[in-house]
Amino acid sequence: MTAKILVVDDVSSNVKLLEARLKAEYYTVIVAHDGEEAMDLVAKQQPDIILLDIMMPKMNGFEVCKKLKNDPLTTHIPIIMVTALHDTHDKVQGINAGADDFLTKPIDETALSARIKSLTRLKMVIDELRLRGETNAEIGGVSGxxxxxxxxxxxxxxxxxxxxxxxxxxxxxxxxxxxxxxxxxxxxxxxxxxxxxxxxxxxxxxxxxxxxxxxxxxxxxxxxxxxxxxxxxxxxxxxxxxxxxxxxxxxxxxxxxxxxxxxxxxxxxxxxxxxxxxxxxxxxxNNAEMSVKDPLTNCYNRRYFDAHLKNIVKDSVEKDRRLSLMILDIDYFKKVNDDFGHSAGDELLKQIQKRISENIRVTDLLARFGGEEFVVVMPDTNVLDAFAVAERIREIIAIEPFTLLDKSITHSVTVSIGIAEMQKSDLDNIKKFIIRADRYLYKAKNSGRNRVVTS
The missing domain is CATH 3.40.50.2300 (Response regulator)
Structure with missing residues (x-):
């Protein structure tokens, strides 16, 4: 879980200490030494989190926080205000200015790590919500x-x-x-x-x-x-x-x-x-526009996936973050339809969708890719982490049999999964990204099914 963090403090020793601690946890760190410089950097680099000292020349932390929270382009960026120990007045003023969190000096390493991780997770959710809002607007949907x-x-x-x-x-x-x-x-x-x-x-x-x-x-x-x-x-x-x-x-x-x-x-x-x-x-x-949803499984359909994947790729490139995609195919799905009828097949698709959605993050995109195939797009995820998620999903589907047609049929089901991580060569043609995952899916099918295959 990576993040770009802006550290704002006019004391060089404070900046160096925070920079060293954050880089040790593999965060990207940018620094500003006063409020005006911080405003410029936020506009240019759009950090994920801002660590903001209160006492600074030119423009204090309260003023910076208030301006950023009043600007629609930056209001979504979490701000941690750094206050003096037990200074309740500063904390109250920080809340009124829009601060999301506090750290007190001297900064405790456990507190710093906990606050940053919590806000990084929050920022990921906010970013995905904003991104989906853009996609919904493009295809006539609504935002939450x-x-x-x-x-x-x-x-x-x-x-x-x-x-x-x-x-x-x-x-x-x-x-x-x-x-x-x-x-x-x-x-x-x-x-x-x-x-x-x-x-x-x-x-x-x-x-x-x-x-x-x-x-x-x-x-x-x-x-x-x-x-x-x-x-x-x-x-x-x-x-x-x-x-x-x-x-x-x-x-x-x-x-x-x-x-x-x-x-x-x-x-x-x-x-x-x-x-x-x-x-x-x-x-x-519950999206208001049924045109973006698959009516059977209630997850996004191929039309929405195609539109939103472009936004996800663009966002990942701008933030220099990893992006992985998995395609899942139900093994021997035709046999379910042939043996038990299409109603049983429809029920199986709905239950498969439920198990997948319960085992991915809220920021991941799940869509029905077509027929008995589902696709999951995982922002900020490398291929090894994606493989671990896919293996968990494969196992959960394989271990617990599915009960179909009002509990009259209990049927064991497996899935085959292909995974690809986005490469620079995919940027000119996003279809290559999907084709690579699809190729690994068919490799999983051809090598015995009920398995996960990637590069």
Whole structure:
């Protein structure tokens, strides 16, 4: 997961330290030493994230943040404001200026890594939403950005045995959000969280009945809460468990005792992220223009795929990012139609689409390519990572039999998959990109089926 990060600070030693830390995690780093230079660089290079110091000459961080957030061309870029330790006034002013997140000096490495990773994921979702909005506009569809920018009616679940702390969180959030539910029992909270369709789950790390890490892992493993942001509460000194929590699926953390302005900022960020993801799914499954959807499987059709792939390729080239594409074909699909009828074949296609969609990212593009073929476009993904995703999908389809025609038929199914990564030579003719993946698909077919083949 790569990102281009703009570091803005007038102190050279601060810039060098942040630059070294970020480059060590393989991010691309550009730097500015004052507000005016930062504005110029943002316009020219469109970074994915901005790390913005507050105290600078010519134009302070608040002014820069406000201008960027008021500009339609840059409002979508996440901004992390760097503040002095425990300076609540700066944080409140930063929220009012539009800041998405905060880091306090001296900057902790765990905090820096967690914030950057969380915002990078958010930016990927925003970029894909904007890109699909452009494609929808080209072919007469609609965008989900309006929905994604509304967060006041968010549904938030707080899980905490500390009654005083839970009440503090409730009192802060009730001023900004419509529905806040507090639960003290983590076992009950797991059931409620899965059934409740929450926009955010806030959970403590310590419980008497269960391990907070286990609870986080359980939420992340369920289909219903796989994309629900999880914000954990952690003691300052509990670094080892904090890193583990981020590894098992937590999106971000807050240290206790809680800072109210930081709580608001982190909750705003995670709820926005969930709304952006929801908006992408609304585009995928509920697009107003039926002409872009396959009526049987409810995923995008070939017409939309052809139009959107051009935008994805253009975006990947501009950002110098990898791009992979997989084509999946159902093995012996004709035999299903011949043995059980076309109704069974239609039901199988719908169930295959469901299994694929549950095992790819919200930013990936899934479309019905034609007949019994599906295609998945994976931005910011190299061929090795794409192979791992494809192998997971192949295995999930092969292991669990499909029940067709009102549970009267149980049928084992496999798929063959071909994968290609975009090359420079594909830029002149995108069809070559598709043809290469198609060639690997037929190689998988000819070498025994139920396998993944790539270069």
């Amino acid at each position: 950005m309006d929905y994604s920018n509304q967060i006041f009616d968010a549904n938030i679940l707080v899980i905490d045995e500390d009654v005083f702390q839970a009440e503090q969180i409730y009192n802060v959030l009730k001023q900004r959000f419509r529905s806040i539910k507090i639960l003290n029992d983590p076992i009950e909270a797991l059931k409620v969280g899965i059934e409740g369709n929450y926009n955010l789950i806030i959970s403590d790390m310590q419980f008497s009945k269960t391990d907070g890490l286990r609870l986080c892992s359980e939420f992340r493993s369920k289909v219903e809460t796989r994309y629900t942001p999880i914000l954990i509460l952690s003691e300052d000194y509990d670094r080892s468990n904090l890193v583990k929590a981020l590894d098992v699926g937590a999106n971000d953390y807050l240290t206790v005792p809680l800072d109210e302005s930081e709580l608001i900022a982190r909750v705003n960020l995670q709820v926005k992220r969930k709304r952006y993801q929801d908006a992408l799914r609304m585009n995928l499954f």
